[in-house]
Amino acid sequence: MKRITYTQSDYRQQTDALRxxxxxxxxxxxxxxxxxxxxAVKTIIDDxxxxxxxxxxxxxxxxxxxxxxxxxxxxxxxxxxxxHSGADEKFLAVIRQAVENIREYQKHIKHTAPADLVRAxxxxxxxxxxxxxxxxxxxxxxxxxPSTVLMTVVPALVAGVxxxxxxxxxxxxxxxxxxxxxxxxxxGVSEVYRVGxxxxxxxxxxxxxxxxxxxxxxxxxxxxxxxxxxxxxGRVGIDSIAGPSEVLILADDxxxxxxxxxxxxxxxxxxxxxxxxxTPSAALADAVDASIAKLLPTLERAExxxxxxxxxxxxxxxxxxxxxxxxxxxxATEHLQVTTADLDDTLxxxxxxxxxxxxxCTPVPLGDYFAGPSHVLPTGGGAKMFSPLSVxxxxxSSSTIAYDQAAINEDGPAVxxxxxxxxLTAHAKAVELRIQ
Numbered sequence: 001m002k003r004i005t006y007t008q009s010d011y012r013q014q015t016d017a018l019r020x021x022x023x024x025x026x027x028x029x030x031x032x033x034x035x036x037x038x039x040a041v042k043t044i045i046d047d048x049x050x051x052x053x054x055x056x057x058x059x060x061x062x063x064x065x066x067x068x069x070x071x072x073x074x075x076x077x078x079x080x081x082x083x084h085s086g087a088d089e090k091f092l093a094v095i096r097q098a099v100e101n102i103r104e105y106q107k108h109i110k111h112t113a114p115a116d117l118v119r120a121x122x123x124x125x126x127x128x129x130x131x132x133x134x135x136x137x138x139x140x141x142x143x144x145x146p147s148t149v150l151m152t153v154v155p156a157l158v159a160g161v162x163x164x165x166x167x168x169x170x171x172x173x174x175x176x177x178x179x180x181x182x183x184x185x186x187x188g189v190s191e192v193y194r195v196g197x198x199x200x201x202x203x204x205x206x207x208x209x210x211x212x213x214x215x216x217x218x219x220x221x222x223x224x225x226x227x228x229x230x231x232x233x234g235r236v237g238i239d240s241i242a243g244p245s246e247v248l249i250l251a252d253d254x255x256x257x258x259x260x261x262x263x264x265x266x267x268x269x270x271x272x273x274x275x276x277x278x279t280p281s282a283a284l285a286d287a288v289d290a291s292i293a294k295l296l297p298t299l300e301r302a303e304x305x306x307x308x309x310x311x312x313x314x315x316x317x318x319x320x321x322x323x324x325x326x327x328x329x330x331x332a333t334e335h336l337q338v339t340t341a342d343l344d345d346t347l348x349x350x351x352x353x354x355x356x357x358x359x360x361c362t363p364v365p366l367g368d369y370f371a372g373p374s375h376v377l378p379t380g381g382g383a384k385m386f387s388p389l390s391v392x393x394x395x396x397s398s399s400t401i402a403y404d405q406a407a408i409n410e411d412g413p414a415v416x417x418x419x420x421x422x423x424l425t426a427h428a429k430a431v432e433l434r435i436q
Contacts, residue, residue, distance in 0.1 A: 001264075001277075001292065002314040003285065006323070018314055019331050022246060022274055023381045041227040045202040052208035059199045065172040068194060073210045075176060075184075075192040083178040084185030091179075095186060098150055098370050105372030106158040106391040116400070121407030125400040130160035131237070133212070134394060135204040137219035138180055140169035140196055145220075149183040151374040152219045152389065157187065159394035164189050165214055167204060169196020197221070201228035205236040218389055220376055239393055240386040243379045244312075246274040247364055248333040248353075250324055250346065253281040255339040256360060260284070261291035263337055263363055268308035269301050275308065276331070277315040278324045285315045325349040332383040335364045354383045408434050 004014045047055040053070045060066045116125035136152035139145050149166070156164050166189050168176045176194055184192050193211055195203055201221075205228075207213030216237035217229060229238045247267035249260055264275040279285055292309070296302050318324040321340065328336055329352045336353035340346045343358050350356060354377030355367050368375045376389035403411070412435040419427035 001289065001309045003289075003317065004314050005282070005317040006319045014314075015316060015327065015330075018276070018316075019381070021312070022243075022331070022333075022379075037223050037227050038231070041198045041224055041231060044198045044224075045206070045228065045231060048199060048202040048208065049206045053210050056195055056199055056203055056208055056211075060170065060195060063199065064169050064196055066170040066174045066194065068170070068174060070210055072174065073193055073195065075181065075194060077190060080181050080185045080190065080192060083181035086178065087182035087186075092182070092186065095146075095150070095183065098147075099154055099187070101370060101372040102150055102154040102374070103158055106155045106374075110158060110391045111395055111397075120410075121404040122411075123400070123402040126397050127400060128395045128397050130162070131215050131394050131396060132161070133163040133165065133214045134161050135165040135167055135200075135214040135217045137200060137217060137221050137225060138166060138168040139219075139221055139225075140171075140177060140180070144177045144179060146177075146179045146183050147369050147375065148219060149180060149187070151376055153183075153187050153189060155374055155389060155391040156218075156394045158391045161394050163191065163214075165204065165211075166192045167195050167200040168192070169200070170194040198224040198228035201225055201232060205232040216394070218376065218393065239376060239389050240378045240382055242334075242376070242382070244272040244274065245270045245335075246276075246333050246379055247335040247337060248276045248278060248328055248331050249337045249339065250328050250350075251277065251279045251281075251284060251337075251339040252321055252341055253279075253284050254341040255279075255284055257284060257287035257291040258295065259360055259363075260288045260339070261295050264288075264292070264309065264313065265296070265299060265305050266363065266365060267335065268305045268313060271301070271304035271308045272312060273308045274312040276313055276333070278318060278327045279315070280318050280321045280324055282317050285317050288315065321346070322349065328353065332378075332381045334377045334379040334383065335367070337362075337364060352384045354378050354386075354388055405434075405436060409436060 004011060044059060053073065056073060057068045060068050111128050113126050113128055116123045134156050138148050153164055166184055168180055170176055174194060201217055203211045204214045204217050218239040220242050226241045226243060230241050245267055249263055251260055260277060264277065267273045267275040277288060296306060299305060316327055318327060325346065328350060332352035334354040337357045338346050339360050355373060357364055357367060367373060374389040378386035412431045415431045416428040
């Protein structure tokens with residue numbers, strides 16, 4: 001894995017180049033570099049908007065080699081029930097505990113309206129109401145992520161969304177992985193569609209004969225899913241435009257090098273995935289290199305992990321721990337893992353990260369599957385302006401304003417003055433009529 005050290009003359013240039021690679025979507029899966037993704041996605045969106053179900057059927061045959069009909073785009077209730085009844089009971093028990101953890105956390109952080117602000121005849125407040133209809137995108141293809149079902153659907157249910165729709169790519173025989181369908185059954189999601197990629201995002205945003213449009217689309221996906229969300233934002237709400245997975249490990253010489261190596265492997269395994277160690281300790285960096293050399297050959301996905309470590313990862317050795325914290329803030333990474341002697345002090349210096357994992361006993365996979373916060377997180381520096389997916393992404397707020405006669409008598413003249421100066425005399429008249 002590449003080493004970047006503060007003593008090097010081009011330290012800043014190398015660090016910035018790695019950061020910019022992640023921000024620019026430089027991590028790509030095989031095949032994505034040979035296609036003009038924005039142009040391809042726009043063509044798909046236009047086709048789905050124009051031809052509806054027929055476009056979906058033809059595009060699914062082209063991209064997923066699936067044979068669909070208008071009647072089979074939606075997964076039947078019987079298929080969902082069969083997958084659920086046939087699921088491994090031991091795994092369902094694990095799932096139920098994970099669901100409870102997620103539900104408890106999401107309830108804990110759910111927005112609640114404060115008491116109205118009351119000022120002499122003026123009552124000002126806010127109310128939160130759930131979005132009516134939401135689609136969750138569950139990736140398929142090279143890897144199956146049933147955990148994404150939990151991390152997207154459960155927060156929506158806690159918010160009170162009445163219609164939760166699931167879309168996921170079918171295999172060549174037209175089926176969605178039974179584990180994904182089993183979780184839909186477990187969570188009570190009855191509306192599931194065999195559609196993937198940009199085709200799914202387009203169909204959910206614009207609507208087709210078989211897929212009624214939604215108000216918001218959430219969930220991770222490949223470059224085509226991300227680009228479709230980007231192009232359709234505004235017509236439909238989205239969570240964020242996420243790219244490949246990434247971790248930045250912020251550690252000092254108190255860290256266990258084997259643990260650090262294991263955490264780097266866990267993120268690089270996504271291939272593409274980025275795993276960056278930032279530390280003020282050259283001794284730790286050396287020890288982690290030795291651990292990588294020792295442990296990598298023992299891993300089932302060693303070749304993919306090594307590729308990601310060589311292409312998209314690095315160890316950055318800083319002069320001080322404060323400098324390391326600033327590097328972490330600059331990268332604003334999806335997952336930030338902190339293993340330092342004084343966790344609270346280090347945390348106080350962190351401003352930007354999607355999810356922060358504190359201490360030697362808190363590896364990222366705990367958050368991926370079980371702890372409670374959603375694993376749908378901003379990537380590519382997005383944590384500087386976006387937050388993790390949560391129950392609150394499925395709520396919208398409305399301001400409430402109520403004046404009595406005395407209050408409008410007092411504030412009305414000022415409003416009339418504002419409106420008149422802006423040339424909006426009808427605005428002014430609407431207020432003048434009420435002033436007594």
